[in-house]
Amino acid sequence: MRVMCTVSAWPTHWYPMVAVLWGLQAAGHQVAVVCPPSQAAPVTRAGLTPAPVLAELDIAFLARLRNVFDAQAGAWPYDWPPPHPVTGAPMKAVAEFGYAEFTRAGAEKIARPVARNGRAAIAFAREYRPDLVLHEPLAMEGLLAARVVGVASAVHLWGPIGTHERDPAAASVVEYPVGSFAPHGAGAVALDTVGHVIDPCPEPLGPVVDAERLAVRYTPYNGPEEVPAWLLDPPTRPRVAVVWGTSLTAMYGPGSFAVPLILDALAGLDVEVVVCTSARDAAGVRYTRPGVRVVAELPLHLLLPTCAAVVHHGGAGCLMTAVATGVPQVVLPTGMDQPVNAARLAATGAAISVPRAGADPEAVRAAVAAVVGEPSYRAAAAALRRSNDDRGTPAELVGGLEKLAAR
The missing domain is CATH 3.40.50.2000 (Glycogen Phosphorylase B;)
Known part of the structure; x- marks a missing residue:
């Protein structure tokens, strides 16, 4: 047909x-x-x-x-x-x-x-x-x-x-x-x-x-790219992905770009950080702390299976890829469908929602520490993945x- x-x-x-x-x-x-x-x-x-x-x-x-x-x-x-x-x-x-x-x-x-x-x-x-x-x-x-x-x-x-x-x-x-x-x-x-x-x-x-x-x-598809060699090596500490949508700055203005705030939050945790964003936004991330890697256009279905958690804006693409790979999430919803996405995901126990408008490093740090350290979030994320696989x-x-x- x-x-x-x-x-x-x-x-x-x-x-x-x-x-x-x-x-x-x-x-x-x-x-x-x-x-x-x-x-x-x-x-x-x-x-x-x-x-x-x-x-x-x-x-x-x-x-x-x-x-x-x-x-x-x-x-x-x-x-x-x-x-x-x-x-x-x-x-x-x-x-x-x-x-x-x-x-x-x-x-x-x-x-x-x-x-x-x-x-x-x-x-x-x-x-x-x-x-x-x-x-x-x-x-x-x-x-x-x-x-x-x-x-x-x-x-x-x-x-x-x-x-x-x-x-x-x-x-x-x-x-x-x-x-x-x-x-x-x-x-x-x-x-x-x-x-x-x-x-x-x-x-x-x-x-x-x-x-x-x-x-x-x-079934995640996030674009065709090569698997970088560093991604094949297992992380020595819990890996946290930071994903910020390519459209948010265009829609909500430069003040909405939350990657610096998130990196400040993660600085107090014993984690490895991979920032995944657009090439334009990646060029603007000035952060040199050891254990922080900034990459552009890396498909999430390659990255997220190696992660203990993902912090993102609540877009459906990242959220659903994390669901399919069983990764706990911290969501900073900015607008459009993101608040609804974040609320429905948080209700499953697999995520914590920290609305972007009121987010500060302390709140984000506490949320990431919880989803990485508390077994209930990993269990809820695994249950969502099983529900998807079924x-x-x-x-x-x-x-x-x-x-x-x-x-």
Whole structure:
């Protein structure tokens, strides 16, 4: 069968789908990944076939815009203003972003790309004639195209946020601006109208889903890189990974970069530290204490199995990779889906959440000491890993997807 998959311009949103797409290809099915041009190379490196026909929807702009709205409503938790939604530059006050600029930017960065993507996805589907369409929550043109051409579809979650969240804060994370889809006559194209959901989360993490749930094991893919030689040597002390997302500084401003704070916290512990962040952020880490290694773009599925704990921002990619590898976590949620991710993970006993807005070295140090030293956190993380391992593999999901396409 032919499978069409739509993805956004944010690699960590579609990385969780890679193993499922590999499984489909290995079973002899054709897979085309419909994507923006920026994702063509990453899709190719993942061993998949890109169809770069979508426009670039600026997700960082959407996040910064939401942050400005939060600041205007008094819900921005930081002592610096959010970055300018369009430029990403620091602002002295949110009033610097006015209504006229919002109107222009909204048309240029949201309305036009989304409308174009709807048309492009439908046109591709009509030519490609898929038997099944898969998409991630911020690539809803996949659902639109499936309805227009009359084939089955399923959305693939990237983490603990589900399709039918009751909490507005959780539901707003996966809202997609679908207003321009109405003229295509496909009905309401919204996440809570999907019929089938591929859920890679162990049950204790609890994404809220009211559609047919297709459970699958979370199988980490964090990009193609070499295994560095030093990673093959077992650590002589407990190894703690520090992972900071590539997008956070762009969305929340330079003040949100917590790696220096975390390193100050870990200085008082007898641990080895590996900082894993973007190349740009890694270049800005000035820390020379022995036992601290700073690396850029190291896939987490290679690093985390060697670690006693991981400290990170709460993004689903890092969180779920740590779940799959059974590593206790300390989460400093900054915004978007991260507070919900952190809360649901902490409720399992496998992590401690220290909100970024109030974090200080003492709180982070105490949290890391606890998850490394107290057996209950390791036991809870191991239980989550077993729960993940008990789910069917991506290869085993293929049969269910074949049946879905044949309905």
